[in-house]
Amino acid sequence: DGGITQSPKYLFRKEGQNVTLSCEQNLNHDAMYWYRQDPGQGLRLIYYSQIVNDFQKGDIAEGYSVSREKKESFPLTVTSAQKNPTAFYLCASSTDRDLNQPQHFGDGTRLSIL
């Protein structure tokens, strides 16, 4: 079945450490997105990519970095500059670069601080 795979499901970060969250899709979608979800809040956009080798900052990009070297993959790095990284991170993809088509979501990665 086609879908989005996020790994790992749980991740722990030490102070000063960079960690990378994986997102892979086999839906042949052009656009991919990273969101952060905090308890009791909606999703906030971190980065998005509408095509390979191109990406844009979302609303809360500071302390994060991404790459889009392959259509299927859109990894997110949480850097040591992100002082409050504890959250649930969701990756999504869609066929339409204009964001009017529904997005398909992975099952998320929960990041915590050690």
Next chain:
Amino acid sequence: AQSVTQLDSHVSVSEGTPVLLRCNYSSSYSPSLFWYVQHPNKGLQLLLKYTSAATLVKGINGFEAEFKKSETSFHLTKPSAHMSDAAEYFCVVSWAAGNKLTFGGGTRVLVKP
């Protein structure tokens, strides 16, 4: 500026009774509107979408939503709640001139036996 307001952060219903989740939006353009559901520690699943066709939209699992432009609302309903409907629901707005989705704050639904 575009915004989405879900009027209830929590809704509690008894199994077999109707569910109503309220969503209001503000947008200067013709919006596309979505409802998503999220079960604990899972991603979001699309329930239904409105994209300027019929104002009454039917979705999966017996849910439906009505787009009312005059009230700038897109409320989600289900005639009879099931225990499996216990989850968090998000109203989401997109618009043709924009480049990202705007999420409501979510409504957590509790279904009592």
